[in-house]
Amino acid sequence: METEVKKAQGTMVSAENPDITAPADWQPVIMGILCNWCSYAGSDLTGTSRIQYPPNIRIIRVPCSSRVDPWFIIKSLQTAADGVLISGCHPGDCHYISGNYYARRRFLVTKKLLNFIGYHENRVQFSWVSAAEGPKFAKVVAKVTEDIKQLGPLHRYKKENF
């Protein structure tokens, strides 16, 4: 009965759990994990160029995209985030020469495994953004935010649920 009431009020339905809904003005929280040398500088450029992008993203700076342990992604999804965006240097541009090639392998496996256990594939996304690509960063964040808004709130496995 209670869920029915909630459904009537809410318009956002979680892609993973149809019982979970949120009000129409619900805003997702997106964890952004950015490489210091490219994407973080890229996001800085977006700001200094006065390009607007959705404020849903919370940015964490890491030294390299290969610093991202799949654990970070799982932990983000488990604690607060409705989605995760990880961004690093384009292939061949890594500050540490090959970090992003290693990262790329891990990301593919993580993405497939998350999808296998029942997360929509758009929950966790990856991008290559260089330090000169301010407008691209804004576009990527806008796309990811839009994708995750479509998916609704991520309720399953959220830590506060017990």
Add this chain to the structure above:
Amino acid sequence: MDHSKQIQEIASRLFAENKIDYFVGYRQNSFDDTQVPFLITDPAEIPKLVFTERSVFNLSNYLKPDHTKRKRVGLVVKGCDSRALNLMLTESQVKRENVYIIGICCEGVLNEKGEKAQNCVECVMPDPVVYDEILGTASGKREYIVNADIKELAQKALTERADYFENIFENCIRCNACRHSCPLCYCAKCCIDQETSTLYHGANTSSAGMHALMTWSLHLAGRCVDCRNCEKACPSHLPLHLLHKQNEMVIYENFQQHLAGMEKDDRGAFYKYSLSDPDDFIL
């Protein structure tokens, strides 16, 4: 596949020549026909050693504890166990000169129901890849088969899969037996345990189970050899192979048909890269 006699002979020879301090094998359980791992230092206990298709456990795991780490150990390995041992050697967890390896050309072991175990039906390498002495006749590498359970689950809808796995994660009691029974899980401190809240720590919620098992399986991706020691140890009988086999399949299909522990000095799929790795999922 009864190699009990040969193993007993080798063990007594090794003790007589003072080549080993410990021998790790299997012994019959006293109450039914299953077997348990058996660690001996006394040659008088050698007649209790057995090896049949009931010898299911991965004995490489017994090279992890402190008391065997710096000692010379003789042990029995099947195909999958030897792949795990190969990785342990590559990752400097075991000194090659400290182990005397009796490799068995495996014909498959039985599960609790008495049928051939699923990982043995799908086994890619039943022969030992690292050994000092080999028993049985080698049958060579086989073709990779995608796990039957994964194929079945992949057909289901996203929400159905989510429900299925939530049920699995909820039933994990966070006893960490899977971690302790895996020969490739040897970190002294595990990142899964870094939770600060004591209330949350060890709680058996689906959230804690998801966090622990997903992190664990991703840290073993590209290294897991599908020996299923973890699954045999799990008191909740959770199908842990689903996570590992899914990763193994993605790695096999995308990264030059990589299989863990097959070659000497191969550290696993995540320790190398290729310029042509799939990239189309990245924006």
